[in-house]
Amino acid sequence: MNPNPFLTQNRRSFLQKSGFGFGGAALASLINQDAAAIADDPLVKLGLHHAPKAKRVIYIHMVGAPSHLDLFDFKPELQKRTGKLCPDEFFDLNQLAFIREQPNLLGTPKDERFSFKKCGQSGTEISNLLPNLQGMADEMCFIKTLHTEQFNHAPAQMFTLTGFERFGRPSIGSWASYGLGSENQNLPGFVVLITGQVLGAGNSAFGSGFLPTIHQGVEFRSKGDPVLYLSNPEGVSHLDRKLVVDAVKDLNQVALDDVGDPEIATRISQYEMAYRMQTSVPELMDIKSEPKHIHKMYGTNPGKSSFANNCLLARRLVERGVRFVQLFDQGWDHHGGVFDNLPKKAKQVDQPIAALLKDLKERGLLEDTLVVWNSEFGRTPMAQGISGDGSKMSKAGRDHHKEAYTVWMAGGGTKRGHVYGETDELGYGIAKDPVHVHDFNATVLHLLGVDHKRLTFRYQGRQFRLTDVHGEVKKGVLA
Numbered sequence: 001m002n003p004n005p006f007l008t009q010n011r012r013s014f015l016q017k018s019g020f021g022f023g024g025a026a027l028a029s030l031i032n033q034d035a036a037a038i039a040d041d042p043l044v045k046l047g048l049h050h051a052p053k054a055k056r057v058i059y060i061h062m063v064g065a066p067s068h069l070d071l072f073d074f075k076p077e078l079q080k081r082t083g084k085l086c087p088d089e090f091f092d093l094n095q096l097a098f099i100r101e102q103p104n105l106l107g108t109p110k111d112e113r114f115s116f117k118k119c120g121q122s123g124t125e126i127s128n129l130l131p132n133l134q135g136m137a138d139e140m141c142f143i144k145t146l147h148t149e150q151f152n153h154a155p156a157q158m159f160t161l162t163g164f165e166r167f168g169r170p171s172i173g174s175w176a177s178y179g180l181g182s183e184n185q186n187l188p189g190f191v192v193l194i195t196g197q198v199l200g201a202g203n204s205a206f207g208s209g210f211l212p213t214i215h216q217g218v219e220f221r222s223k224g225d226p227v228l229y230l231s232n233p234e235g236v237s238h239l240d241r242k243l244v245v246d247a248v249k250d251l252n253q254v255a256l257d258d259v260g261d262p263e264i265a266t267r268i269s270q271y272e273m274a275y276r277m278q279t280s281v282p283e284l285m286d287i288k289s290e291p292k293h294i295h296k297m298y299g300t301n302p303g304k305s306s307f308a309n310n311c312l313l314a315r316r317l318v319e320r321g322v323r324f325v326q327l328f329d330q331g332w333d334h335h336g337g338v339f340d341n342l343p344k345k346a347k348q349v350d351q352p353i354a355a356l357l358k359d360l361k362e363r364g365l366l367e368d369t370l371v372v373w374n375s376e377f378g379r380t381p382m383a384q385g386i387s388g389d390g391s392k393m394s395k396a397g398r399d400h401h402k403e404a405y406t407v408w409m410a411g412g413g414t415k416r417g418h419v420y421g422e423t424d425e426l427g428y429g430i431a432k433d434p435v436h437v438h439d440f441n442a443t444v445l446h447l448l449g450v451d452h453k454r455l456t457f458r459y460q461g462r463q464f465r466l467t468d469v470h471g472e473v474k475k476g477v478l479a
Contacts, residue, residue: 048180052449053413053479054370055183056318057176059326060353061161063199064153064333067342067379067398068406069427070108071127073144074116077425078381079107083393086382090428097151097400098335099384105426106383106396109339122417129346132354138417139357139366141477142408145421145430148377148437151402153200153333156376160437161205163466170209170457172441173324175466176448177215179455183321187284191322192217193310196330200376206326210459214266217326220313221305226285284320287312298355311352315359318369332375336385336397357410370412370447374440378405381427404430407440413447413479420477435474442471447478 069075084105091102108114108127116125119137126134133140150156155165162169170178173190182189192206206217220226249268256264287295287309288302295301299308307329314325329349334341353373360366379398386396404423410416421433442452445466452471456463 048449049451049454050446050449052447053368054411054447054449055368056322057173057324057370057372057412057444057448058314058318058356059173059324059372059374061157061205061326061328062332062349062373062375063157063196063328063330065375065377065379065400065405066332066345067334067338069379069381069398070114070338070342071129071346072125072142072406072408073423073427074108074125074127075381075423075425075427078105078427079110081105081426082107087426090382090426095151095402096380099380099382099399103380103382103384104386104393105381106393106398107381109394113343114339120417122419124417124419127346129343130350132350136354136357136410139361139410140408141410141414141416141418141420142406143420143435143440143474143477144406144423145404145432145434146374146378146407146437146440147404147430147434148402151377151400153376153400154202156400156402157198157201157205160374160376161201162207162209163438163441163468167204168209169464170211170215170466171204171206171217171326172444172466173206173217173326174208174211174215175445175455176324176450178211178457179445179450180323180448182323187281187317187320187322188218189323190215190217190326191317191324192219192326192328193313194219194328194330195305195307195310196328198328199330199333205328210464211457212262212266214269217324220281220285220317226281284316285313287316294359297351297359299351307348308352308355311356315356315363315365318360318365319363334379334397335399337395338379338397339394360411366411368412370414370444371410372407372444373409374407375405377402401428403428404434409444409477414477415479418477420474433476436470436472438467438471439474442467443474443477446473 069078082105086103086105093100113128115128117128117134118124119126119134122138124137124140124142126137148156148159150159150165158167158169159165161171177189180189190206198205208216218227252264252268256268287300290312294312298312300306300312301309310327314327317325331345357366357371360369360371378401380401382399383393383396384399386393404427421435422431423429424431445452445455452465452467456465
């Protein structure tokens, strides 16, 4: 083998190979000029396309889908027609998950517990099942016409949170992390808090897909070790762990210099982040340091795993600069006994969420923190599991419903005390101002200062984005 291969090259091969180098140098010069021009824009330096209204997001996903008709979208006509046969035009087996025979209509019970009240100066109607949220009505912006394309849990969760119904795409939190980064070097940009389990989509609901894994949601736990495997093993000191981290970093750096795989760079940064988190996370997760009146307001119980604890942790996380905090709460899949089970679930989340909104407002954080309540779809105005004349409807459930359902946002540049969109008199379809899931996601990114059409990532030969090739910012919900 010749130690100097250039000695064996002729003039023709030399010019052929060096020609590519001259062209590459010229191209690099042009690209650098363009990059320098873009870098002069301070918004682009921050990953922003326009001035943001929100700096951070707390995204609350109700796993299983609450009965929005019994919480936020009261339909007197549906209540009046409870027990009547569902109209033919509403009975479509291709759009229903479990109902297989033409069902009866199912309205909200004529019971004081389920009554709706006009709340605040806005007069927004909210169920008595949510008395604490009734008091925050003037901070909330309701969208009553969200609709999706999927009616089973896993694909619907993925479609809502990743813009695609199958596995492999980045979640909205990962897109936010990728576009905006984190404001705290000692904490991830995207943190996940779970009550129960994320049934259906599982970890894909907060996965990074084809984005670098540094943008994946990191699950924090309110009980036990706050992050799995973060603590040092027994007998290993902090200094010993630092020596291991440094040695692994050196080995990974050799591999990165050799092959240039960006995932190796991600691994290096994740090891370093995990080491810094050993100090920052225990202090963050120790909610015992909060004043008594805060625990009373949220209904928290330090050391336990609860949705209330997660709401308080969400506030602590955004205070420390975490960009995107996602809360998942399981237990909203009410195919049977909806009127027995819904009050229990509503009671579990009503006080903590209202406290979160109030706490953020009192601390001056709600103005630039976007709080989202969402689910994968809604619930049918038809009964599942029971048929009859209406006297036997108390144990009925509601099936999956994708045609129209209610979600809400608060803070972060949204209209206060506002209702956008309207469903028909039975709550089945959309009468005014539809909002598709892609529109909703486009609007969330817009509030963060991001143009959803420009936040892209090249993968397998094409540019991908959260909203695929769709999505329209709904300016009617913007303040």
